[in-house]
Amino acid sequence: MREEKQQPMEQVREFLIAGDVPGALSHLERLHPADQAEVIAGLEPELRVALLPQLPRETLADILEYLKEEPRRHVVMELEAAVLAPLLDRVDTDVAADVLHMLPPEQAEQVLLAMRTAPEVTGLLRHEDESAGGRMSADFVALHKEWTVDQALAYLRRTHPDAELAYYLYVIDAEHRLEGVVSLRQLVVAAPEEHIADIMTPEVISIRVDEDQEEAARILQRYNFVALPVVDEKSRLVGVTSVDDLMDVAQEEATEDMYRMVGLTEEESVLRPLRQSLLPRLSWLLFYLVAAFFAALTVNAFESTIEEVVALAVFMPMIVGLGGNAGVQTITLVVRSLALGQVEPRQALRVLRRELVIAALNGVVIGLLIGVAAFLWKDNVWLGVVAGLATVLSVGAAVTAGVLVPTALRLARLDPALASGIIVTAFTDILGFFFFLGLAALLIERLT
Amino acid sequence: MREEKQQPMEQVREFLIAGDVPGALSHLERLHPADQAEVIAGLEPELRVALLPQLPRETLADILEYLKEEPRRHVVMELEAAVLAPLLDRVDTDVAADVLHMLPPEQAEQVLLAMRTAPEVTGLLRHEDESAGGRMSADFVALHKEWTVDQALAYLRRTHPDAELAYYLYVIDAEHRLEGVVSLRQLVVAAPEEHIADIMTPEVISIRVDEDQEEAARILQRYNFVALPVVDEKSRLVGVTSVDDLMDVAQEEATEDMYRMVGLTEEESVLRPLRQSLLPRLSWLLFYLVAAFFAALTVNAFESTIEEVVALAVFMPMIVGLGGNAGVQTITLVVRSLALGQVEPRQALRVLRRELVIAALNGVVIGLLIGVAAFLWKDNVWLGVVAGLATVLSVGAAVTAGVLVPTALRLARLDPALASGIIVTAFTDILGFFFFLGLAALLIERLT
Numbered sequence: 001m002r003e004e005k006q007q008p009m010e011q012v013r014e015f016l017i018a019g020d021v022p023g024a025l026s027h028l029e030r031l032h033p034a035d036q037a038e039v040i041a042g043l044e045p046e047l048r049v050a051l052l053p054q055l056p057r058e059t060l061a062d063i064l065e066y067l068k069e070e071p072r073r074h075v076v077m078e079l080e081a082a083v084l085a086p087l088l089d090r091v092d093t094d095v096a097a098d099v100l101h102m103l104p105p106e107q108a109e110q111v112l113l114a115m116r117t118a119p120e121v122t123g124l125l126r127h128e129d130e131s132a133g134g135r136m137s138a139d140f141v142a143l144h145k146e147w148t149v150d151q152a153l154a155y156l157r158r159t160h161p162d163a164e165l166a167y168y169l170y171v172i173d174a175e176h177r178l179e180g181v182v183s184l185r186q187l188v189v190a191a192p193e194e195h196i197a198d199i200m201t202p203e204v205i206s207i208r209v210d211e212d213q214e215e216a217a218r219i220l221q222r223y224n225f226v227a228l229p230v231v232d233e234k235s236r237l238v239g240v241t242s243v244d245d246l247m248d249v250a251q252e253e254a255t256e257d258m259y260r261m262v263g264l265t266e267e268e269s270v271l272r273p274l275r276q277s278l279l280p281r282l283s284w285l286l287f288y289l290v291a292a293f294f295a296a297l298t299v300n301a302f303e304s305t306i307e308e309v310v311a312l313a314v315f316m317p318m319i320v321g322l323g324g325n326a327g328v329q330t331i332t333l334v335v336r337s338l339a340l341g342q343v344e345p346r347q348a349l350r351v352l353r354r355e356l357v358i359a360a361l362n363g364v365v366i367g368l369l370i371g372v373a374a375f376l377w378k379d380n381v382w383l384g385v386v387a388g389l390a391t392v393l394s395v396g397a398a399v400t401a402g403v404l405v406p407t408a409l410r411l412a413r414l415d416p417a418l419a420s421g422i423i424v425t426a427f428t429d430i431l432g433f434f435f436f437l438g439l440a441a442l443l444i445e446r447l448t
Numbered sequence: 449m450r451e452e453k454q455q456p457m458e459q460v461r462e463f464l465i466a467g468d469v470p471g472a473l474s475h476l477e478r479l480h481p482a483d484q485a486e487v488i489a490g491l492e493p494e495l496r497v498a499l500l501p502q503l504p505r506e507t508l509a510d511i512l513e514y515l516k517e518e519p520r521r522h523v524v525m526e527l528e529a530a531v532l533a534p535l536l537d538r539v540d541t542d543v544a545a546d547v548l549h550m551l552p553p554e555q556a557e558q559v560l561l562a563m564r565t566a567p568e569v570t571g572l573l574r575h576e577d578e579s580a581g582g583r584m585s586a587d588f589v590a591l592h593k594e595w596t597v598d599q600a601l602a603y604l605r606r607t608h609p610d611a612e613l614a615y616y617l618y619v620i621d622a623e624h625r626l627e628g629v630v631s632l633r634q635l636v637v638a639a640p641e642e643h644i645a646d647i648m649t650p651e652v653i654s655i656r657v658d659e660d661q662e663e664a665a666r667i668l669q670r671y672n673f674v675a676l677p678v679v680d681e682k683s684r685l686v687g688v689t690s691v692d693d694l695m696d697v698a699q700e701e702a703t704e705d706m707y708r709m710v711g712l713t714e715e716e717s718v719l720r721p722l723r724q725s726l727l728p729r730l731s732w733l734l735f736y737l738v739a740a741f742f743a744a745l746t747v748n749a750f751e752s753t754i755e756e757v758v759a760l761a762v763f764m765p766m767i768v769g770l771g772g773n774a775g776v777q778t779i780t781l782v783v784r785s786l787a788l789g790q791v792e793p794r795q796a797l798r799v800l801r802r803e804l805v806i807a808a809l810n811g812v813v814i815g816l817l818i819g820v821a822a823f824l825w826k827d828n829v830w831l832g833v834v835a836g837l838a839t840v841l842s843v844g845a846a847v848t849a850g851v852l853v854p855t856a857l858r859l860a861r862l863d864p865a866l867a868s869g870i871i872v873t874a875f876t877d878i879l880g881f882f883f884f885l886g887l888a889a890l891l892i893e894r895l896t
Contacts, residue, residue, distance in 0.1 A: 032653070034671045066672070157637045167615045167632070167674075184615065184632045189605045205480065221699075223482045224514070224692040226615075226674045243691050244672035250695065251669075254702030255784055262780045263773070270785045270799045274806065281777060282810045288773050289814055292766040293821070299762045306754075306761050313754050313761040314747045317768060318740040321877060324772075325711070325736050325870060329729060332710045336703055337718045351718045358722065362730045366737055373741070422773060429769060 009039045016047040021054050028055075033062035041071035049078050057083070061090035064099070073102050081107065085114035093117060094137035094245070097124035123238065132216040133209035135246065136230045136239030142172045143196050145179050150192040152182075168227050170237055171200045178204055178229055178237040206231045209238055214253060217246040218341060257339055257417040261332065263287070284422055291426030298430055302437035309447045311378045312440050315370065315387050319394055320432035322366060327398030327424045330355050334406045335417045348407040352400065359399040363392035382446035390436035397435070398428040457487045464495040469502050476503075481510035489519035497526050505531070509538035512547070521550050529555065533562035541565060542585035542693070545572040571686065580664040581657035583694065584678045584687030590620045591644050593627050598640040600630075616675050618685055619648045626652055626677055626685040654679045657686055662701060665694040666789060705787055708865040709780065711735070732870055739874030746878055750885035757895045759826045760888050763818065763835050767842055768880035770814060775846030775872045778803050782854045783865045796855040800848065807847040811840035830894035838884035845883070846876040 008031055015024035028036055028051075040048060040063055052060070052075065064087065067075060076099050079087070084103075088096040088111065096117065100108045112118050120138035127133025141159075143152045152169070169187065171180040180200030190199050206229045207216050220228050220243055227242040256266040263284030268277060299306070299316075306312050334351060337343040343351060371388030375381050401424045406416035440447060456479055463472035476484055476499075488496060488511055500508070500523065512535065515523060524547050527535070532551075536544040536559065544565065548556045560566050568586035575581025589607075591600045600617070617635065619628040628648030638647050654677045655664050668676050668691055676694075678687040704714040711732030716725060747754070747764075754760050782799060785791040791799060819836030823829050849872045854864035888895060 032651075032671065153636060156633075184636065185604075188601060188632065188636060203480075221692075221695055223480065226691060243674060243695065244669075247669055247691065247695055247698065250699050251702065251788070254699065254706070255788070258702070258706055258780055258784055262777045264777055264781060268781060270781060270791050270795075270802065274802060278806055278809060281806060282813060284777075285770060285773060285810055285814055286817075288770065289766070289817065292769050295769075296762045296766050299765065300759075303758050303762065307758045310751050310755045311748075313764070314744045314751065316761070317747065317765055317877060317881070318737070318744050320765060321740050321743075321873070322733060322736060325733060325873065328869070329710045329712055329732075332706055333712060333716060333718060336706055340699070340703070343718050347718075354718065354722060358726055358729060361726060362733055365730060366733055369734075369737065421776070425769070425773065429765060433765070 008035060009042050012039050012051075013043060013047060016043070016050060021050060024051055025054055029059065033059075034066045037063045037066035037068075037071075040075065041067060045074065045078065048075070052078055053080070053083075057087060057090065061087055064091050065095050072099070076102050081111070084111045088121070089116045092137050093120045093124055093139050094135065096121045100125060101129070127209060130213050131209065132207045132211045132213055132228075132230050132241055133239065135213045135216065135249070136209070136241040137245075138239050140227075140229070140237075140240040141169045142176075142237060143169050143182065145171050145173055145195075145197040145200065147196045148192065149187060149190045149194045149196065149199065152187060152196055153192070168225075168229075168240075170204070170229050170240070171196055172237055175234075176236045178206055178231050178235055180204055181229070204229060206237075207241070208233070213241075213246070213249050216241050217249045217253075220246050221250070253339065257335060257415075260415060260417040261335060261421040263422045288422050288426055291422075292429065295426070295429040295433055298433040299437065302433075302441055305437055305441045305444060308444060309383070309440065311374075311380075311383060312437065312447075315374060315383075316433065316436055318370065319387060319391050319436050320429050322391060323394035323398040323428040323432045324425045326359060326362065326395045327402045327428045328421055330359075330399045330402030331406060331420050331424050334403055335420060338406060338410055338416050345407050345410050348403060352403040355399045355403055356396060359395045360392065363395040366395070367391035380447060382443055386436065386439045386443060386447070390432070390439055393435040394428065394432040397431045398424065401427050456483060457490050460487050460499075461491060461495060464491070464498060469498060472499055473502060477507065481507075482514045485511045485514035485516075485519075488523065489515060493522065493526065496523070500526055501528070501531075505535060505538065509535055512539050513543050520547070524550050529559070532559045536569070537564045540585050541568045541572055541587050542583065544569045548573060549577070575657060578661050579657065580655045580659045580661055580676075580678050580689055581687065583661045583664065583697070584657070584689040585693075586687050588675075588677075588685075588688040589617045590624075590685060591617050591630065593619050593621055593643075593645040593648065595644045596640065597635055597638045597642050597644065597647065600635060600644055601640070604635075616673075616677075616688075618652070618677050618688070619644055620685055623682075624684045626654055626679050626683055628652055629677070652677060654685075655689070656681070661689075661694070661697050664689050665697045665701075668694050669698070701787065705783060705863075705865040708863060709783060709869040711870045736870050736874055739870075740877065743874070743877040743881055746881040747885065750881075750889055753885055753889045753892060756892060757831070757888065759822075759828075759831060760885065760895075763822060763831075764881065764884055766818065767835060767839050767884050768877050770839060771842035771846040771876040771880045772873045774807060774810065774843045775850040775876045776869055778807075778847045778850030779854060779868050779872050782851055783868060786854060786858055786864050793855050793858050796851060800851040803847045803851055804844060807843045808840065811843035814843070815839035828895060830891055834884065834887045834891060834895070838880070838887055841883040842876065842880040845879045846872065849875050 012024045012027055015027060028039060064072065088099060100112060100121065103111065112122065115121065124136065124138055167184050169182045169184060170178060171182060173179050180202045181204045182196060182200045186199055205219060205223060207219060209230050209232050216228055227240050229237055230239040230241055232238050259266055259268055265280040367388035370391050371384035374387045375384035405420045405423055409418055409420065410416045460472045460475055463475060476487060512520065536547060548560060548569065551559065560570065563569065572586055615632050617630045617632060618626060619630060621627050628650045629652045630644060630648045634647055653667060653671060655667060657678050657680050664676055675688050675690040677685055678689055680686050707714055707716055713728040815836035818839050819832035822835045823832035853868045853871055857866055857868065858864045
């Protein structure tokens, strides 16, 4: 059973406030590293600074592995420079590379010089943060294809691999090229004298070091793998990226999409310092304001029409709002389908056709309802016709934008989610007003 | 390197259209089961029906494992009843249980009677679909704590466990209670004569069979596990749920949240048959229509005010739209934070305070801009005051709804994402109009 979430943090905090660091330590040591990391992340900096230097190095290394991006950065900054090198020697190479990326370049270089694992970690440092190489670890077990099962097992016993994921053992040739894969299970159940080359699965699915981390996550999920080998341009095995890193990727990407679509930055969080959230949010609202200004100009152009038939002002927001909601439904569907790889940009026209049919049918139903309501309420059949027709047109335009805006962003190699919700709403507003008030202006004699 | 995605499907289809089933088969057999599953899922039913009976049983079993929910259902319905029992004996027990759930009850019972693995699968059948029990598999390896490492290895060699996830070996006592865990790696590197009880990690994090699958996914992610043992109310080990099942859960939940927030059902997809999408989407738009009707009533109540100052109709949509966008930003943030467990409902007031400060500051900036624009454009300082003030109030109300609606839904044990976007937009519309037009009506003498 899991530990309760809030309790340990409160207790550790109480010990620290009372100045009882040993009490805090002994309480902390009973926890799983993941829970220790949560406690550390949640402490106030002044309390944490008192605790960190007292933690055994092994505990600190475990905690560092489980800390998320932001708290990890804080902890690293609060540590003394001298402890960093031996500490980073104990964590997974990908975590070490991540920490070195956080440091100022000169300090990173100094720490690296003092590290035992510098060769492996240096290899990781040159890769883009969001590439497969940026997410891989150099802690993997590689067996040579000419070894026997017995030799391989002896090798495993001798090196005592600390790697979390020694489940897949990759098989390489003399040039370090990836040749196959053997699961630990296969090794255990095989006869000791068999050759690795004979029990390995020769076709290994791998990813190039420079490909996107999302692609790595997609492959992992598609094939139900827990780890994926990463190779360089000469098919040499350079690292392994694993499901625990990439499970976060899928979730982060989903969050990013959701936030971007409504004009929040991906770093937004209810826990983020207020002043950091203020400007990014304001800027998208200002973008909307500019767009809304054009919508207002549209309305303004028809001021005399509204003056003649004030009932138009009553139905106007309803029609535009319906268009906006229909458009946001479509755009959400298209953005998510693109993200999940359920649809490719070249299928945009097929999706557009589908969405337009739905929009047309829904538009007709709702247009009819609005039309009838307008007729009954304001006792003018033409107001009903104008409102109904404008609804159909407005929903149709919104849905078209909902398919085309994210598809165009993807084709331009931008993120389809890039605040497309706000763009589509703004676009729909302008067109909706134009359709409704324009039709009204055309038929003004029938409306008065 | 991966296979190209579209090619194999087209080629298999061409063979089948030409009536060359053996050609299709031999082409299919070169693919990874995950890719075979994709080909099978993408084929037209009439082509698939020609292919399915010809597939070797082992291949079909592999394909069944990799098929997603919907295509899996189709394939199962297209298979002859007689092949089902031997087929389900070959797939993972959780897949077998899933398939049996798809069949009509009488047929499921008949198939189950003919299955060799009926005892294990029956145990899985009684759990809720979205619980940890519903996602677990009965294919796991359990070692007895009094065994030696040598005995355990011999057991593994003898039973030749077919389970994908024999990486964690769970340790049980005589009553089948979960006592510890040993990784395959620990077993391999340990001395042969050691006892399992001595090398095992005694504290195992597990989940109760009746807990939610989301909770299982959260634990797995928190502790970076690839599998999680599932226990019954007496702490007896009854199954294992693993990362490949639960990686889908996190992604499905994100998609569900995104869709629900804009009034799409979670089954929505660009590939879904049109007639199935029509009604669910229409119903949310109708909900919005009803709400918009109340907004229209609000505007209608101020018809005489608008008649006197038509410029109000120009600024009205802008103010309401800004409120809507600000509200949707907040609601997206709150829904996602609740889903990721970054915030608890009882912290709602703190989040509300934060959002209100942001809203107030942003509202003041934007209100000032709108106010100045209104003054410059329509040459009336009071129009500026009304517009600016209404913007601040409208954004504030929207943000308040954006925090409180999802929190209230969560407290009522409903999904916070339940179309809250549409609810908030509708609510914001009504209040926005009321603030703006109400203020205008109060100050009508200054505006004319």
